[in-house]
Amino acid sequence: MKLRQHGFTLVELIVVIVILGILAATALPRFINVTDQARVAATQGLAGGLRSAVALVQAAWQAQGGTGTSATMAGGVVVTVNASGFPVNTATGIILAMQCESGVACQGNTVALAVPTSTWTPPNPGTCNVTYNDTTGVVTPVNVGTNCQ
8 A cells, every 4th residue: 555645845845945035135125115116106196186276277367357466266265366366375375275174184285384485285294285376377286315216
């Protein structure tokens, strides 16, 4: 009577472990960079949202004659603007234009209002943030260090 053994030999197991090690060593660097890419994407998305809000407010201000210190948006929201039609860095300016709940937090982003430049920081930013200058209407992603590009 012949007994038949089932299972893998030690050599087969070592070969499988070596192959898995090689695959992990080549795949791991690709996944490490995902966090930095997510930070960059969040910063660029925030900058795009700010640019859109500024453009919409200025378009509404122009459509309403291009004068005055406010622009009435859809839904009756009145946004405070400067002489060029850009939303000012106040709770009744850019904060309303971005439809934020408060002047400190906006859809998960942290806001530091200042004149003329406010700073908007996405969650888990590393060194990423976005600045908005209410004098010129310019939105600038600020990428400092290696966590942003």
